[in-house]
Amino acid sequence: MARIAVKIVPEHADGTPCTHAVAPSGKPRDPHSGCTGRRRYQVVCSACGPVGAHGLRVLAEPAQSAHRDHHKKAPAATR
Template identity: 50%
Template sequence: MARYTAPVTPLHADNTPCGHPVTSTGKPKDPASGCTGRTHYRAACSCSWSTTCDARILAADARTQHLRTHLTAPAA
């Protein structure tokens, strides 16, 4: 069985990855960092599936549901 990975990535409004430290509301902790803040999250599978959500928990749930589709059905 192939191994699939589907990380959840925080994104800026322009869809670039955000690795900056942010507050609980998504605003940058350091205003001088050039970060515009996190606005959404993308879950992307190595099979080319992806989805974008406003909250990390929603992206993580979508990722989990998608990864379950890769499981093979048990033998009868």
């Protein structure tokens, strides 16, 4: 069985990943970096793709756990 990773990816408003250092407010620490700030956090599964977007990371974490638990449930064996 392949390993499945469920990650939280911070994104800019245009949907591109945000890898810049940001302040707790979500605004970039370096004003000259070209970063527009983080707007949402996308939950991405390596098997299913994007699962859902949330405005706060604290809201994305339960969705990440729930999706991971969804993959842990094995189907019942049939005879």
